[in-house]
Amino acid sequence: MFELFKQKAEAINAEVHYFNSKAEAIDFIKDLIAKNTQGTSTKEVVWHESPFLDGVDKDSLLKEVPQIEFNIDQNSASSAKIGINEVDYGIAETGSIVEISDSIFKRLCSILPEIHIAILPLNRIEPTLEEVMKKIPISKIPYMTIISGPSRTADIERVLTIGVHGPERLLILVVDNL
Amino acid sequence: MIKEEIKRALQNANLAGALTRFSEAYSVSRRKAYEGLDFEEIRDKIASLKAYVAENLNEIIDTFIKSAQENGAKVFYTTKPDEVRKYIIDLAKKNNVKSIVKSKSMATEEIHLNKYLREEGIEVNETDLGEWIIQLAGQRPSHMVLPAIHLTRYDVSEVFTKKVEPIEPDISKMVKFARKHLRRKFLAADMGITGANIAVAETGTLLIFTNEGNARLTMALPKIHVAVVGVEKLVAKFEDIFPIIRALPRSATAQLITSYISFVNKPYTHFDGSQKEFHIILFDNNRSAMAKDPNFKQTFQCIRCASCLNVCPVFRLIGGHVFGKVYTGGIGTILTAWTEGLKASKDIQGLCIQCGNCVKVCPGKIDIPGLILEIRKRLAKEEGLNFKTKVIYSIVNNRKLFHSILKAASKFQKPIEKEGFIRHLPFFLSDLTEGRSLPAISDVPFRDRFKKIIQPKFDKKVIFFAGCLIDFAYPEIGEALVKLLNSAGIEVLFPIEQTCCGAPARYSGVMDVAANNAKQNIEALLTTEADYVISACPTCTVALKKQFTKDLLEQNFNEELIKKAEVLAKKVKDASELINKLIREDKIKFKSTPQESFTYHDPCHLIRSLGIYKEPRESLISAGLNLVEMFESDTCCGMGGSYSLKFPEISKTILKRKLENIKKTEVKLVCTDCPGCVMQIRGGVDKEGLSLQVRHSIEILAERLKKG
Numbered sequence: 001m002f003e004l005f006k007q008k009a010e011a012i013n014a015e016v017h018y019f020n021s022k023a024e025a026i027d028f029i030k031d032l033i034a035k036n037t038q039g040t041s042t043k044e045v046v047w048h049e050s051p052f053l054d055g056v057d058k059d060s061l062l063k064e065v066p067q068i069e070f071n072i073d074q075n076s077a078s079s080a081k082i083g084i085n086e087v088d089y090g091i092a093e094t095g096s097i098v099e100i101s102d103s104i105f106k107r108l109c110s111i112l113p114e115i116h117i118a119i120l121p122l123n124r125i126e127p128t129l130e131e132v133m134k135k136i137p138i139s140k141i142p143y144m145t146i147i148s149g150p151s152r153t154a155d156i157e158r159v160l161t162i163g164v165h166g167p168e169r170l171l172i173l174v175v176d177n178l
Numbered sequence: 179m180i181k182e183e184i185k186r187a188l189q190n191a192n193l194a195g196a197l198t199r200f201s202e203a204y205s206v207s208r209r210k211a212y213e214g215l216d217f218e219e220i221r222d223k224i225a226s227l228k229a230y231v232a233e234n235l236n237e238i239i240d241t242f243i244k245s246a247q248e249n250g251a252k253v254f255y256t257t258k259p260d261e262v263r264k265y266i267i268d269l270a271k272k273n274n275v276k277s278i279v280k281s282k283s284m285a286t287e288e289i290h291l292n293k294y295l296r297e298e299g300i301e302v303n304e305t306d307l308g309e310w311i312i313q314l315a316g317q318r319p320s321h322m323v324l325p326a327i328h329l330t331r332y333d334v335s336e337v338f339t340k341k342v343e344p345i346e347p348d349i350s351k352m353v354k355f356a357r358k359h360l361r362r363k364f365l366a367a368d369m370g371i372t373g374a375n376i377a378v379a380e381t382g383t384l385l386i387f388t389n390e391g392n393a394r395l396t397m398a399l400p401k402i403h404v405a406v407v408g409v410e411k412l413v414a415k416f417e418d419i420f421p422i423i424r425a426l427p428r429s430a431t432a433q434l435i436t437s438y439i440s441f442v443n444k445p446y447t448h449f450d451g452s453q454k455e456f457h458i459i460l461f462d463n464n465r466s467a468m469a470k471d472p473n474f475k476q477t478f479q480c481i482r483c484a485s486c487l488n489v490c491p492v493f494r495l496i497g498g499h500v501f502g503k504v505y506t507g508g509i510g511t512i513l514t515a516w517t518e519g520l521k522a523s524k525d526i527q528g529l530c531i532q533c534g535n536c537v538k539v540c541p542g543k544i545d546i547p548g549l550i551l552e553i554r555k556r557l558a559k560e561e562g563l564n565f566k567t568k569v570i571y572s573i574v575n576n577r578k579l580f581h582s583i584l585k586a587a588s589k590f591q592k593p594i595e596k597e598g599f600i601r602h603l604p605f606f607l608s609d610l611t612e613g614r615s616l617p618a619i620s621d622v623p624f625r626d627r628f629k630k631i632i633q634p635k636f637d638k639k640v641i642f643f644a645g646c647l648i649d650f651a652y653p654e655i656g657e658a659l660v661k662l663l664n665s666a667g668i669e670v671l672f673p674i675e676q677t678c679c680g681a682p683a684r685y686s687g688v689m690d691v692a693a694n695n696a697k698q699n700i701e702a703l704l705t706t707e708a709d710y711v712i713s714a715c716p717t718c719t720v721a722l723k724k725q726f727t728k729d730l731l732e733q734n735f736n737e738e739l740i741k742k743a744e745v746l747a748k749k750v751k752d753a754s755e756l757i758n759k760l761i762r763e764d765k766i767k768f769k770s771t772p773q774e775s776f777t778y779h780d781p782c783h784l785i786r787s788l789g790i791y792k793e794p795r796e797s798l799i800s801a802g803l804n805l806v807e808m809f810e811s812d813t814c815c816g817m818g819g820s821y822s823l824k825f826p827e828i829s830k831t832i833l834k835r836k837l838e839n840i841k842k843t844e845v846k847l848v849c850t851d852c853p854g855c856v857m858q859i860r861g862g863v864d865k866e867g868l869s870l871q872v873r874h875s876i877e878i879l880a881e882r883l884k885k886g
C-alpha cells in the first residue's frame with residue numbers, strides 16, 4: 001500500500017520519503033531546514049506539536065535548530081517558510097493526506113508557508129477515501145482537509161503552475177515504528 | 179445583437195484557439211482520468227442521489243439547517259437575492275468589516291454581490307487567480323471552471339500592469355505575483371466569503387474543492403467566514419459525497435482529485451483567541467420552483483463541473499461571453515432561464531445545435547439539449563410566432579400543398595442550383611421568400627420514382643419512411659436502399675401519405691405543428707402491414723421512434739392515437755441497423771471490388787440518440803472498404819437543420835473543423851448515414867473545391883451489391 005501511496009502522491013507532485021524510525025525522520029527534517037533557510041537567526045520554521053514529538057527533547061532540538069518556532073500564531077506562520085505538522089491519514093488510491101484540525105494552528109502550517117512537511121505514520125495509510133472516512137467521526141471534528149499535492153493553478157493559458165496561494169512543495173514523511 | 183457578438187467571438191482567434199485546444203485535449207485527458215472507473219455507475223449514483231434532493235428539497239433544507247445549527251453555524255435561508263446581499267452587508271457593518279476576500283462562488287456572482295459591497299465602501303478581492311484577473315479586467319467569467327480562459331498571458335500581464343504594478347508576461351512570475359499581492363489581502367481581510375461544492379444535510383458539513391488553496395486561506399485567516407450556498411449543492415447523506423468527489427475533479431479538470439478538499443463543520447477558536455463566526459447562507463433564487471418542475475428538476479443533478487461546455491462544439495467556438503450569462507454554455511442557458519427569467523435565455527438558447535455531445539459526458543446525466551428544447555417550447559408558447567413562420571408551418575401541416583410547392587420549386591431553381599442547398603426542407607420555404615440561395619431539389623422526387631420501380635412480391639415487407647431530404651433532395655439514397663432490401667428478399671412499401679417528420683417544428687419548439695406531423699405520419703404508416711418501418715435519416719428515425727408518442731401526449735391527443743404511436747415506435751428501425759443485420763445474416767452479398775479507403779462521420783442523432791456507430795462501419799468494411807478513422811468522428815458537422823440558417827457563421831466554422839479532420843485522413847471518400855450530414859459536408863467540400871466524395875453509406879453498399 002505504501003508503494004501505491006508513494007506512486008500516486010508523486011504523480012501529483014508531492015515528495016514522499018520513508019523512514020524506519022522517528023530519529024531518521026528528525027535527521028531528515030534538520031537537514032531540510034538547513035538547506036532551505038537563510039541562517040539560524042530568524043524563525044523560518046513553524047512546527048505544530050503532535051504525538052510525533054513525544055519523547056523528543058525539544059529544548060536540545062531548538063538549540064540545534066533555532067529556526068524552529070513551536071509557538072504558532074498568525075505572524076510566525078505567515079512569515080515562516082516551512083510548516084511542519086503531523087497529519088492523520090493517507091489515502092493510497094489518490095496519494096492524498098488527510099489533515100484533521102481541531103486547532104487552527106495545525107492548519108496554518110499547511111496553508112501559509114511555501115514548504116509543507118507532513119509527518120504521516122505508516123500505519124495510517126488506508127486504501128481508499130471511503131476506508132478513511134469510516135475511521136473519522138465526521139460530526140465531531142470542526143474542520144478537515146484532504147490534501148493532494150502542492151497548491152496549483154492552470155488559470156493562465158491552462159499552463160500548470162505549482163504553488164499559488166498554498167505551499168509550492170509538499171513533503172510527506174512516512175514514518176514507521178512510531 | 180447576438181449575431182454581432184457571434185461574429186466578434188468567431189474572429190477572436192485567441193478565444194477560439196484556446197477553447198478549441200482545450201476542448202480537444204480535455205476529451206483525451208478526461209477519458210484517461212476515468213480509466214479504471216465505471217463512469218456510468220458513478221453518474222447513475224450522482225443522478226439518483228441528487229434527484230432525491232430535488233424530490234425532497236424542503237425536508238432536506240430543514241435537516242441541513244438543523245445539523246448546521248447544532249454544529250454552531252449561523253444559518254440563513256432565503257429565496258431572495260436582495261436578502262442575501264442585505265444579510266452580508268449588515269453583518270459586515272456590524273463587525274466593522276473594511277475588506278473582504280472571496281474564493282470562487284457562482285452563487286455570489288449570480289446576485290452580483292461584489293458590486294453591492296463596493297457600493298457600501300467595502301473592498302472586495304477575488305482570490306482565485308482566474309477570478310482575480312477577471313475582476314481586475316472588469317469582465318465576467320467566460321467559463322464556469324476556467325474563468326479567464328479567453329485571455330492570453332499578454333492580456334493578463336497588461337491587466338496586472340495597469341491595475342496593480344508592472345509585470346512581464348511570464349506565467350510563473352505572474353503566478354508568484356498573484357501570491358504576493360493577494361497574500362497581503364488575505365492577511366488584512368476581516369471577512370472571507372466562499373461558496374461550497376457540496377452541503378451535507380445529515381451532518382451540516384460543507385465541502386469546498388480548490389486547487390490553488392485560496393479557499394483555505396479565505397476560511398482560515400479572517401475572523402468571519404460566510405459561505406453562500408445554492409440549495410442545489412445539498413445532498414442528503416454523508417456517503418453521498420463519495421461519487422461526487424470521484425466525478426467532480428475528473429470531469430472538471432481531468433484530475434483524479436483536486437489539491438484541496440476542505441470539510442467545514444464547526445466554528446473553532448480563532449487564532450486571536452476569540453470565537454470564529456461561521457455563517458451559512460442557503461440560497462434559493464427560484465431553485466425550489468425548478469425542483470418542482472417535472473422537466474427542470476433534473477438541473478439539481480448538476481455538480482457544476484463544466485464538462486458540458488468543454489465538449490460543446492458551439493461553446494468552443496464562441497465561448498461563454500456569447501454563449502451564456504453568469505452561468506455559461508448549455509447548462510448555463512438553462513440556469514439563466516430560471517435564475518434570471520425565461521426571457522433572459524431567449525437569445526442564447528438558440529445557440530444549442532442539439533448535438534447531444536454534452537449528454538454523454540455529464541456526470542449528472544442531465545438531458546441538456548432536451549431541457550433547452552423545453553425552454554424553446556415555452557418561449558414559443560409565451561411569445562407566439564411571427565406571421566411568416568406561422569404561414570410556413572401551416573403549409574408544412576398541409577401535406578399536399580407542401581409537396582406541390584416543393585415540386586414546383588424544382589422547376590425554377592435550375593440556374594443557380596450549384597450554389598444552393600436545402601438546409602432543412604420546410605425552412606427552404608422561408609429562404610425562398612427572402613430570395614436567398616435556392617435549394618437543389620430533385621426533378622423527380624422519390625415518391626414519384628418509387629412508382630416506377632417494380633416491387634417483387636416477398637413475404638418479408640418493410641415500409642420505407644423517406645423524410646423530406648431523401649424524398650425531395652436525395653431520392654437516389656432511397657433508390658439505393660430499395661435495391662439493397664430487394665436483394666435481401668424484402669419487399670418495400672411506400673405509403674404515399676407520409677410527410678415531414680416534424681423535426682424542423684419540433685426543434686424550434688413549435689409543438690402543435692410537430693404533433694400534427696406525427697399524427698399524419700402515424701396514420702399513413704400504419705395503413706399497411708409490414709415487419710419494419712425504416713428510415714435512412716436518423717433525425718426521422720428518432721422522431722418516429724422516440725418523439726411522436728411524446729409530442730402527442732404533450733399536445734393531449736387521444737389515447738387511441740398514442741397507442742398507435744407506440745405500435746409504430748416498436749416497428750421503427752434505422753436503415754443502417756437493418757442493413758447491417760441483413761449483411762450479418764448473409765442475405766446481402768457484395769461483389770469483390772478494389773480496396774478503397776473511407777472515413778466515417780457519425781451523425782449526432784445516430785450515435786447519441788440511437789446508439790448506432792459500430793453497425794455502419796462494419797457494413798462498409800464487409801463490402802470491402804478500408805476504414806480510416808478521423809479525429810472527433812462523432813462531433814457535429816454543423817448542420818443541425820434550421821440551425822445552419824439561423825447561425826450560418828457558427829455552422830460554417832464547425833463544418834470547417836470537420837473538413838480539416840477529414841482531410842487529415844487523406845482518404846477520398848467520406849461515408850455517413852444521414853442525408854443532412856451529406857448535404858452539409860458535401861456543401862463544404864464543394865465550396866473548398868476538394869476532390870472528395872461524400873456519400874450516404876447506403877449508396878456505397880448498393881453500388882457494391884453482388885449481381886443476381
Ligand code: SF4
Pocket residue numbers: 429479480481482483484485486487509539540541542543544546
Ligand atoms: S450539466 Fe452536467 S456536465 Fe454540465 S456542469 Fe452540470 S454536471 Fe457538469
Ligand code: SF4
Pocket residue numbers: 486489490491492493507508509529530531532533534535536537546547
Ligand atoms: S447539445 Fe450540443 S450544442 Fe447543445 S449544449 Fe450540448 S453540446 Fe452544446
